[in-house]
Amino acid sequence: MTRRQADVVIIGGGVIGASIAHFLAADPDWSGSVVVVERDPTFQNGSTARSAASIRQQFSTPENVRISLFGIDFLRNLADHLSVDGEPPPDISLHEGGYLLLAATPEGETVLRDNHAIQQAEGADIALVTPDEMSARFPWMRVDDLRLGALGLSGEGWFDAFSLLQGFRRKAKSNGVEHIHDEVVGLNRQGDRITGVALASGETIACGLVVNAAGPRSHLVTAMAGVDLPVRPRKRHVFVFTCPEIISNSPLVTDPSGLYFRPEGDRFICGISPKEGEPDPDCLDLEEDHSMFEDVHWPILAQRVPAFEAIRFAGAWAGHYSMNTVDANAILGPHPERPNMILVNGFSGHGLQQSPAVGRGIAEWIIHGEYRTLDLSRFAFGRQPVIEKNVI
Numbered sequence: 474m475t476r477r478q479a480d481v482v483i484i485g486g487g488v489i490g491a492s493i494a495h496f497l498a499a500d501p502d503w504s505g506s507v508v509v510v511e512r513d514p515t516f517q518n519g520s521t522a523r524s525a526a527s528i529r530q531q532f533s534t535p536e537n538v539r540i541s542l543f544g545i546d547f548l549r550n551l552a553d554h555l556s557v558d559g560e561p562p563p564d565i566s567l568h569e570g571g572y573l574l575l576a577a578t579p580e581g582e583t584v585l586r587d588n589h590a591i592q593q594a595e596g597a598d599i600a601l602v603t604p605d606e607m608s609a610r611f612p613w614m615r616v617d618d619l620r621l622g623a624l625g626l627s628g629e630g631w632f633d634a635f636s637l638l639q640g641f642r643r644k645a646k647s648n649g650v651e652h653i654h655d656e657v658v659g660l661n662r663q664g665d666r667i668t669g670v671a672l673a674s675g676e677t678i679a680c681g682l683v684v685n686a687a688g689p690r691s692h693l694v695t696a697m698a699g700v701d702l703p704v705r706p707r708k709r710h711v712f713v714f715t716c717p718e719i720i721s722n723s724p725l726v727t728d729p730s731g732l733y734f735r736p737e738g739d740r741f742i743c744g745i746s747p748k749e750g751e752p753d754p755d756c757l758d759l760e761e762d763h764s765m766f767e768d769v770h771w772p773i774l775a776q777r778v779p780a781f782e783a784i785r786f787a788g789a790w791a792g793h794y795s796m797n798t799v800d801a802n803a804i805l806g807p808h809p810e811r812p813n814m815i816l817v818n819g820f821s822g823h824g825l826q827q828s829p830a831v832g833r834g835i836a837e838w839i840i841h842g843e844y845r846t847l848d849l850s851r852f853a854f855g856r857q858p859v860i861e862k863n864v865i
C-alpha cells in the first residue's frame with residue numbers, strides 16, 4: 474500500500490471542490506499542497522453536470538444575495554480569474570436573461586415585496602412588476618391570475634456549468650493542485666482529528682485537513698468520520714421541450730406553483746420540486762420518470778403560457794439536490810466534533826451559482842482561520858436555521 478501526504482485533501486471534484494482548490498492554489502498566502510480526489514472524472518452523474526445552471530439574486534437571505542452578487546461578477550469577468558498562460562478560460566456562454574418570480578396570492582405578494590427590500594438593500598438589480606407591465610414585456614404569458622412579479626433586470630441568467638467546472642480545474646492544475654481519480658472509502662482518525670483518507674485503490678493520503686465536497690454523497694463521507702450531516706440526496710428532474718410558436722425574450726419564469734421554465738437555445742427546460750408533505754425520498758439512482766412531464770409539468774406550463782399547449786417533449790434528465798433537510802441552505806466550515814473536517818455541503822438547488830463565493834470563503838478560512846471577504850459564518854454547522862423563502 475502506497476502512502477503519500479498532502480496539506481489539504483478535497484473529497485469531490487465537482488464545482489464546489491474545484492472552486493475551493495482554485496481559490497486555495499491561487500492565493501499568494503497559501504504555500505501548501507492540495508489534492509482533489511474524484512471518483513468519477515467524467516462528472517456525468519454529479520450535480521454540477523445535471524444542474525439547470527442558472528444564477529439569481531432573488532433570495533430572501535442577505536448572505537445568499539451577497540454570495541450571488543459575487544457569483545455574477547466572477548462569471549462576467551471569468552478571464553480575469555481563470556485564464557491560464559494568457560489562454561482564456563472555456564466559454565461559459567453566460568446569458569443574463571433574468572428570473573421572473575410570480576405571485577398570485579396576497580401572501581405571495583408580501584413575500585416578493587419583503588424579499589425585494591432585502592435584495593435592494595444588498596444592491597441587486599431587481600424590479601417589482603405589475604401584471605400589466607409583465608403583459609407588455611412578455612405578451613405570450615397569461616397574467617390575469619397574478620398579483621405581482623419580481624424581475625431581475627441584470628445579474629441573473631444561465632450559463633454552461635461544465636465549462637465553469639473545467640475552468641476551475643484547469644486553473645487549479647496550473648497552480649499545482651493534483652487531481653486523483655479514486656474514491657475515498659474511509660477516513661483515518663486520531664481522537665477527533667482526521668489524519669488521512671483511505672482510497673479504493675488501497676492508497677492512503679495523510680493530510681492536515683480534509684474538505685468534504687462530495688455533493689449528494691457528503692453524508693456518506695461524514696459517516697466515515699463517525700458523525701452525521703443533515704444532508705441527503707433528493708432526485709430532481711429537468712424536462713426539455715420545444716414550442717412551435719416563437720416565445721421571445723423569456724426569462725427564467727418561476728410560476729406560483731413552484732414550477733420553473735427557461736429557454737435553452739431553441740428549446741426550453743423546466744422542473745419543479747415536491748411541495749412540503751409530498752414524497753421526496755433519499756435516493757442515489759438517476760432513473761427518470763417521464764410520466765411526470767405529462768401529469769405535472771405540462772398542465773402548469775400550458776396554464777401559464779397558452780402557446781405551451783402545443784409543446785413537444787424533447788428529452789429529460791434527473792440529478793440530485795444535496796438537500797439540507799433542516800433549512801435548504803449550505804453548511805459551511807468545520808464540523809464541531811471533527812475540527813479538521815471542513816463541510817461544504819447541503820447547497821440544495823443553488824450550489825453552482827454559489828461556487829465562486831463559497832470557494833473563495835472556504836479558502837480564506839483554511840488559510841487564515843477566518844472569512845475575510847464575505848462573512849459566511851451564518852452557515853456554520855449547528856446554527857439556528859437560515860430559512861430561505863425562495864427555494865427553487
Ligand SMILES: Cc1cc2nc3c(=O)[nH]c(=O)nc-3n(C[C@H](O)[C@H](O)[C@H](O)COP(=O)(O)OP(=O)(O)OC[C@H]3O[C@@H](n4cnc5c(N)ncnc54)[C@H](O)[C@@H]3O)c2cc1C
Pocket residue numbers: 484485486487488489490510511512513516518519520521522523524525526527528655656657658686687688689690691694709710711791792793794795820821822823824825826827
Ligand atoms: C436538477 C438540478 C438543477 C439544479 N439547478 C441549479 C441551478 O440552476 N443553479 C444552481 O446554482 N444550482 C443548481 N443545482 C444545484 C447544483 O447543481 C449543486 O448545488 C452543485 O453542482 C453542487 O456541486 P458539488 O461539487 O457540491 O456536487 P457534485 O457536482 O455532485 O460533485 C461532488 C463530487 O464528489 C464526488 N464524490 C462523492 N463521493 C466521493 C468519494 N467518496 N470519493 C471521491 N469522490 C467522491 C462525486 O463523484 C462528484 O463528482 C441544481 C441541481 C440539480 C440536481
